[in-house]
Amino acid sequence: MNPKPRFRYPFLTATLALLALAFAGFALGLFAVSTVGLIVAAGQVALLSLSPRRAGCFATAITPEQLGEFEAVVKECRAGVARLNQRTLRMSPQAGVSEDCARFLGLMTLNVGVQRGQITGREADSLRGVFKEVLGKTAMTSSDIPLPTEYSGEVVELVSRYGAARRWGSVFPLGAGTVKLPRLKTDTTFTLIAGSGTVTEKSPQTEWVTFTAEKFGGLLRLPTELFEDSVIPLGQWIARYAARNIARAEDANFFTSTGAGSGVNGSVEGFTTSTITNAKTLQMASTKTHYSDATLTNLRALRTVPDEPAVQEGAYYLNPTFEQLLASFNTAGDRPYNPNAQLADASGAQPFITGPTLDGFPVRWVPALPAYSTSVNAAKVFALFGALEFQYLGVRGGIRFDTSLEGAFATDEILIRALERFTIGLMANGAAGGLQTAAS
Numbered sequence: 001m002n003p004k005p006r007f008r009y010p011f012l013t014a015t016l017a018l019l020a021l022a023f024a025g026f027a028l029g030l031f032a033v034s035t036v037g038l039i040v041a042a043g044q045v046a047l048l049s050l051s052p053r054r055a056g057c058f059a060t061a062i063t064p065e066q067l068g069e070f071e072a073v074v075k076e077c078r079a080g081v082a083r084l085n086q087r088t089l090r091m092s093p094q095a096g097v098s099e100d101c102a103r104f105l106g107l108m109t110l111n112v113g114v115q116r117g118q119i120t121g122r123e124a125d126s127l128r129g130v131f132k133e134v135l136g137k138t139a140m141t142s143s144d145i146p147l148p149t150e151y152s153g154e155v156v157e158l159v160s161r162y163g164a165a166r167r168w169g170s171v172f173p174l175g176a177g178t179v180k181l182p183r184l185k186t187d188t189t190f191t192l193i194a195g196s197g198t199v200t201e202k203s204p205q206t207e208w209v210t211f212t213a214e215k216f217g218g219l220l221r222l223p224t225e226l227f228e229d230s231v232i233p234l235g236q237w238i239a240r241y242a243a244r245n246i247a248r249a250e251d252a253n254f255f256t257s258t259g260a261g262s263g264v265n266g267s268v269e270g271f272t273t274s275t276i277t278n279a280k281t282l283q284m285a286s287t288k289t290h291y292s293d294a295t296l297t298n299l300r301a302l303r304t305v306p307d308e309p310a311v312q313e314g315a316y317y318l319n320p321t322f323e324q325l326l327a328s329f330n331t332a333g334d335r336p337y338n339p340n341a342q343l344a345d346a347s348g349a350q351p352f353i354t355g356p357t358l359d360g361f362p363v364r365w366v367p368a369l370p371a372y373s374t375s376v377n378a379a380k381v382f383a384l385f386g387a388l389e390f391q392y393l394g395v396r397g398g399i400r401f402d403t404s405l406e407g408a409f410a411t412d413e414i415l416i417r418a419l420e421r422f423t424i425g426l427m428a429n430g431a432a433g434g435l436q437t438a439a440s
Contacts, residue, residue, distance in 0.1 A: 163364045180211070216250075396422065
């Protein structure tokens with residue numbers, strides 16, 4: 001009787017080692033999740049072929065026991081990869097703050113209801129116990145700092161996830177309400193100097209860019225019929241709601257502000273206006289007054305508008321609804337638009353990220369920019385190309401949350417005020433060019 005093959009434990013040990021190596025590579029961003037299963041399967045095949053007891057494994061049949069073991073391990077690997085993919089998909093759309101931050105925001109809101117007597121009985125007693133646990137006291141007073149610095153930073157990170165201005169611009173903390181930074185106005189060119197020749201003086205000129213922080217924000221109304229088990233979900237909802245709206249205000253100013261100083265507009269021009277002011281636009285031909293009139297030739301010519309340094313780092317910026325227009329450029333053998341190109345990640349977090357490109361240049365979707373339309377929109381800038389990191393988003397402090405005890409007394413509601421002070425400043429007038437519809 002042949003002895004039982006000693007194959008199971010070395011094979012499983014090696015498989016576990018391959019799994020650990022593969023998932024470590026995934027954690028470091030060296031390859032995608034789908035690659036993990038392929039690495040493990042390929043490694044197992046190699047182990048079978050190199051096994052001293054099964055050197056002829058591919059010339060002769062594998063024993064039923066080994067075949068069953070191999071199939072079971074591969075099946076488990078596939079199931080593990082599927083579970084990891086599902087977990088990744090569940091986590092990727094989630095955006096929120098830590099549980100401690102969410103609890104603080106929720107308690108800050110519920111504290112108003114307790115102080116006003118709108119939350120009473122066992123619910124109020126229970127909340128006072130939570131206040132004591134989290135805050136070290138049974139209630140917050142009007143002199144307390146509404147949101148600790150570390151929690152404000154978490155909400156700011158959430159704004160960065162929602163907002164395009166923080167993602168593609170340069171965030172610059174303002175040390176005062178008004179800050180001036182120098183901007184190069186007139187550049188100079190170095191020239192050839194002969195031996196023992198005079199070195200001519202080069203005098204670049206600068207001008208000041210003034211950052212004056214302006215205040216943006218709003219009020220959230222919440223009913224007082226809230227309970228203890230809603231503390232953390234309530235805090236997460238407040239954080240997400242405020243972050244989305246702060247991001248929307250930042251993006252509106254960064255990209256489309258007219259400088260009118262009303263509504264969502266600050267007193268500084270966003271890119272769709274500043275490109276016109278700085279004569280950095282490409283206007284489409286006469287009668288082409290619709291966004292839908294834009295052609296591939298127009299978008300390619302737009303790359304000639306910004307200054308050369310901005311072109312080298314340039315990308316297209318469009319509203320996501322323009323995807324249909326870019327896709328229409330792929331005709332016959334010419335396919336300039338690639339919706340799933342592999343792009344280098346400048347942050348270094350991963351070696352490559354997937355994103356759309358046009359002629360190899362990244363396409364970045366910005367909901368704040370004008371949406372695709374077949375209606376008349378004369379003399380409007382709707383698409384950008386350039387390096388938007390030359391525009392600064394100057395922020396003064398973090399996001400501030402406050403609650404009102406009496407602001408909504410008549411409606412029995414709780415008011416939460418979320419505010420941020422910020423402004424924008426363009427540090428290079430030729431940083432981006434805008435594609436503009438015809439005037440008529």
